[in-house]
Amino acid sequence: MTDLRVADFDFELPEELIAQEPPAERGQSRMLVMDRATGEVRDSHFSEFPSLLRDGDLLVLNDSRVIPARLYARRTLRREKEMPTGRIEVMLTEPAGDNRWHALVRPGRKVAIGERLVFPAPDGQIVLEADVLERGQFGDRLLEFAPVEDFFGILDRIGHMPLPPYIHRDDEATDRERYQTVFSRERGSVAAPTAGLHFTPEVLDRIAARGVEIARVTLHVGLGTFAPLRVVRVDEVRLHRERYSISSETAEAVNRARIEGRRIVAVGTTAVRTLEAAAAQAETAPLTAHSGETDIFISPGFGFRLVGALLTNFHLPQSSLLMLVSAFAGQERVLAAYRYAVENSYRFFSYGDCMFLA
Template identity: 40%
Template structure:
């Protein structure tokens, strides 16, 4: 499978800059992967496709305000710092990306906040873009984290070309987010409202939660034509006994198992037995799924409409079937569905 097969024409005006007013009222394209048939619905109609004891699997990661703007000592040059992950709790070490990267050297100090209330020192150059920062802060850890996150901004993807607004802190997050650690939201889950979750619960749908802390690797461009040569960045995942029991029981009873988003699909496919049972797991995954691929756990999936040439689109194509997906995207463009993080959704059954 070649990279160029995932090119399609996406008019710029179809990239959603804002979420829909109500989470569960975005549009929903329903694709039947066996027949290729397409239906056009509203997201809250998703309840009509699931019955008593079916299982929905959610990613309960929580996005933190990962983008900071600081100034370099002496020159005062503005530097954008993107927090990727905490490396050491006690020493306040963070793995970060800096932009512009060429202006930063080991030993440089960066100042954040109007009154320089946070200072960091560059202690390592890990890659051409990556750095390790040590934050210099004397107070207790909880206060440090609070101060750091108060300075941070919601890390909207660059494709959303506008200033971050106050509503983004709530909307660039699922309503069931629990475990902090993601620099991007699992977008398929952002369509679920409290009311919709309640309706699904009343209908007897079982919910299982897994955790994948979404990293920037999700959005890193693929630079090789031969997809077998692309390496995904590793992301941290957790699958609990409880989640395994809910999913495996659904499998045994031949219920519909729905993965809410590409991150869920990658998580559960990372730790699965040859019989299609999910096993508890705590660790890292760099699983890259692209066609052809045989999924062992979920038989339905909710996804957003992803950007051309993205690994997210490739995973969706692996699940829907390449021709089905390309046709669905073609229809979505013609019907003016909204694409990207804040865009509309697709249910593949």
């Protein structure tokens, strides 16, 4: 598959099919069901998802919690204590050690190394300060925040939910809940693991009542999930590293399912990447509890070790996530299914409909 090009994963998508709002109620989405062996698709609804699972399946969820990572700052030059006018948008992308974060800043060309950014609360009080340590490409900056007692608590006060760039509106109060899975618990993502957004507590209860085992992994989603692939060939793609962890309970559940030949069903591409990265690291050995980072890139030709079925949303054209789904179910079949979804007005991307491939 080394001759594949990024452009081979393109498809036409009308702008009006990009979901700008979540469904009126969580769990109301449509679902396209695909037989990955044949490519056959049929229309369904997410409410049918529990009935498509088998007794003994292991359902794996990503429990990462989205942080309010979009902040607004003012500039100040440390040596002059100036306070220039103009607001700077700061999007935290990943931690980089004690009090340090990588961030995207806009407008980036104005923010130089050595500057200090200050972050006011709605009442005007400065609650965070950060020095610009390094400058990277495409607006990337390394920031060092002055120590505070409760950094994440302050983010909860002044931060905004980091809605993806294809949602053309400001975040609203309702996004605090809806751009978050009901099973999220480990803070660290700057983008939602969107396949999990469809689940409700009632759906999870129905799944458990069917004799399906549920396990959790944690992969903190970075903004690299939306970054355009700035290469021509698929074998040139390099992804950002993302932090993940697998508990002893989950490792044991995966090992049991593997030994007993039970199907492992991943909820979302982030769960796939976590499981397959851990399996690749362990090779033929049993999984063990551990934490680490992964930049695993899954494209056609990849040999899946663990995942036997996948629930996922519809992904961006020419994206690494579309390549992952194509690796799982076949490039031609997946692109045909996407064309069907477009023709039948499925809603796309984070707040859109979903697809079950089994």
